[in-house]
Amino acid sequence: MLAVHLENGVISVREVPRPARPEGFALLRLLAGGICNTDLELQRGYYGFAGTPGHEFVAEVAEADSPGLIGKRVAGEINLACTQCDWCRRGLGRHCPNRTVLGIVRHPGAFEEFFTLPERNLHVLDDDLPLERAVFLEPLAAASEILDQVSIPAGERVAVLGDGKLGLLIAMLLQAHGYRVHQFGRHAGKLAIAARAGVAVESAGASLPVAEYDWVVDATGSPEGLRAAAAMARPRGTVILKSTVHGAVGVDTAPIIVNEITLVGSRCGRFEAALPWIGHPAIRLEEMLSDCYRLADAPAAFARAAERGVLKVMLK
Ligand SMILES: [Zn+2]
Numbered sequence: 001m002l003a004v005h006l007e008n009g010v011i012s013v014r015e016v017p018r019p020a021r022p023e024g025f026a027l028l029r030l031l032a033g034g035i036c037n038t039d040l041e042l043q044r045g046y047y048g049f050a051g052t053p054g055h056e057f058v059a060e061v062a063e064a065d066s067p068g069l070i071g072k073r074v075a076g077e078i079n080l081a082c083t084q085c086d087w088c089r090r091g092l093g094r095h096c097p098n099r100t101v102l103g104i105v106r107h108p109g110a111f112e113e114f115f116t117l118p119e120r121n122l123h124v125l126d127d128d129l130p131l132e133r134a135v136f137l138e139p140l141a142a143a144s145e146i147l148d149q150v151s152i153p154a155g156e157r158v159a160v161l162g163d164g165k166l167g168l169l170i171a172m173l174l175q176a177h178g179y180r181v182h183q184f185g186r187h188a189g190k191l192a193i194a195a196r197a198g199v200a201v202e203s204a205g206a207s208l209p210v211a212e213y214d215w216v217v218d219a220t221g222s223p224e225g226l227r228a229a230a231a232m233a234r235p236r237g238t239v240i241l242k243s244t245v246h247g248a249v250g251v252d253t254a255p256i257i258v259n260e261i262t263l264v265g266s267r268c269g270r271f272e273a274a275l276p277w278i279g280h281p282a283i284r285l286e287e288m289l290s291d292c293y294r295l296a297d298a299p300a301a302f303a304r305a306a307e308r309g310v311l312k313v314m315l316k
Pocket residue numbers: 036037038039055056138139
């Protein structure tokens with residue numbers, strides 16, 4: 001079978017044996033994969049990763065212990081938790097210190113014809129959900145994580161900084177939840193997607209408002225984002241940090257302390273929270289799909305995903 005291989009920054013496609021299925025695991029046949037910024041960071045060498053990448057996927061169950069799963073179309077949680085530790089017992093397997101992570105930490109990823117995941121990680125998808133939407137379930141869960149962490153009163157104004165893939169998903173999801181979202185970005189074409197979803201957008205050049213919002217999400221992906229977001233928050237406001245920045249971020253903590261700003265770090269989230277929204281027409285996922293490649297053309301797909309202005313690139 002074909003498998004994408006990443007080593008020393010180079011993406012290649014190899015012929016490898018089909019993986020064996022451990023007990024409790026399902027053997028999954030890839031239908032669609034999404035390339036995300038984390039994959040591009042793995043390629044840039046941030047985590048010393050070598051192997052098969054890929055953690056955003058839709059697959060068909062080829063083999064499983066549970067007969068009811070076979071033939072079903074599924075997406076899956078990417079953290080393989082130990083199920084035994086304190087965190088796992090509290091339902092927080094995403095923080096399990098013993099976890100491996102699909103296509104990121106010590107578990108081969110989804111960008112290959114067949115791969116394995118524990119059955120308990122899988123979520124069966126509706127038959128009428130198009131692949132082009134379903135492939136966004138993992139990043140939409142990451143966007144939903146915000147609402148698992150903070151309870152924002154109904155109808156509140158929320159500022160979202162950044163108009164990359166995650167910024168767009170966050171803005172459209174919060175807008176669909178009934179919040180009044182103001183999104184600040186740099187790319188007119190990307191902001192236009194959110195604008196069509198009803199989000200109030202402000203493009204580059206517009207200077208950012210100061211002390212205006214009780215809720216600010218930083219999804220800029222840049223070291224500058226935290227400072228900018230904290231400056232936009234009102235006293236006693238909350239800043240949700242969705243940018244994973246590599247290396248130290250220089251930030252003046254005095255305004256954060258003086259204004260008693262709450263900082264909330266936020267990573268990936270529960271698929272259950274995102275599933276009711278994955279088919280919602282107000283979240284314009286199709287418009288976020290820039291391109292689609294065959295698995296065998298993964299090197300070209302990764303190059304395309306790294307181009308400026310490109311949103312989601314899908315592998316089929
Ligand atoms: Zn991702």
